[in-house]
Amino acid sequence: MTTTILLIEDDLLVRKNLQDILELESFQILEASNGKEGLLIAQTHLPDLILCDVMMPEMDGYEVLQNLRQNPSTKNIPLIFLTAKSELESLRAGMDLGADDYLIKPYSIKALLLSIRLRLDKKASLQEEAQQELSDFRYRLTRSLPKRLNNLISPLHSVANTLKQLSDNLTVQEIEEIAEKIENNSVEIHRLFINLSLYSQLEMIASNPKMREAYQSKRSQCFPSAVITKVAQLKAQQYQRLRDLKLTLQDTKIALSETNFKKIIEELSDNAFRYSLPGSTVEVVSQIDESRYRLFIIDAGQGMESELYENWMGNPKSSLSDPKGNLEGFGLVIAKYLVELNGGQLHIESIPQKQTIVHLTFSLIS
Structure with a gap:
């Protein structure tokens, strides 16, 4: 080439x-x-x-x-x-x-050509490292996925057996509880497959300059407060924690499609509720600062262990699976991709066993 x-x-x-x-x-x-x-x-x-x-x-x-x-x-x-x-x-x-x-x-011509070759070689080396990193991630994802699916599907088999054996003796309340477990796990399985498909698309766009440029040229806009309110409340209901949710929002218009912003909030609010205890507050705060829209999602949960946090700061994809093969942080990586491909920034501050703050910034539309 x-x-x-x-x-x-x-x-x-x-x-x-x-x-x-x-x-x-x-x-x-x-x-x-x-x-x-x-x-x-x-x-x-x-x-x-x-x-x-x-x-x-x-x-x-x-x-x-x-x-x-x-x-x-x-x-x-x-x-x-x-x-x-x-x-x-x-x-x-x-x-x-x-x-x-x-x-x-x-x-001299020699100095010119040497400088050019050195820069091109360095660029090629960085691209090779990125490709290797991508291959490593795909391996970790492939290794982790079966365990995640098994964790979601196994309870469904257990529930089905329970229904077969005890259907005549179950109360209405017990049947409702079983139905809720089936529904929750099926929703999680569906979400996992949606995320896998979305991640593949985002990875391709992020690694291809021409596709990235085409993607960014189609950027839309949305009013974030309505999206945050709807999505965060749905997540709070899913975890039966509506009382734990606190919203302090300022409305404006940002350079991001409603679909993408909804997905970002869905993943980040899910993490906030998933990794914090019932009764602790999950707070979502937005601020308008000159030409920027700032959003903070704060939970008083388990936070990230120092090693996992350092991995995330250096390379978000490296934190996706732990040594036991569990798939962790997948939604967070998708959210980061969506934020950065749309010109925003995502930062995390985490204190183990105490607090996690996810800080997003986006450009305002005047």
Whole structure:
């Protein structure tokens, strides 16, 4: 597969010379004469690497880099600055913004090609690590799924046998309790399969820049308070804990579809009730802070053990199954995917045996 390099350089002669050199090395070249044009090409074509001049009209190299790093589709594209000696002092700002390297004009062809190869090799190595991580996760998921399903299905067999043997002697109340167990477990099984399907879709979108860009271009909007109220109350009823639910909400409009936001709240509120004791409060608080919508889901439950919490902070997918093969944190990973694919952020603060706070932020729509 041909490697694509984007040249952003306002000097036509320099740009054409670079293009000739790189095409001789079998690179496919995209070119832009200023930062604004270059940013648009980068967002549209998603090149493998960018060579960018620093001082340019309309938008300089630093602004280009800043915009690239703020966009999930372009934030991981390697960028090498091409700079004059007189710009070295200000170059530190560019490196702090996340530039991968810089070359001082005039540079040799050897130095240019070496820098390009190093950045491309590093990118390939990171992609290999990500692919291995994905394979490891799929293995853990495959190992954990049968046990989770068995835990849900086994009680149904037990209930069926009880009905067969004792149907004539059961009271109406006992029959209602059995029916409730069957219903709850069937709902959980259905939810598990829905989550498996959704996770596969989200994983594919997140790992493919073009699919991610298409997904994000269709982003919708919703009024969060109504969704939170409905979903959180349904979850509280499911766990017979309506009295434990406390809602303190400010309404606004956020950049996220109602379907996706509903799924996020469903998974996070389910965790809050599942991992806290009846009688303890589950609190949902929203705040409007300048251009951001903030949401806190707080429970006084078991929290995350320090090792699990550290795993989650470093790599959420690594926390999905414990050594015994239990599937844990699946809904949390799905919620995180949905939040981040829609331009939001999800953070967790956890104190073992005391409290968990899930903090979400989304952009407001004016």
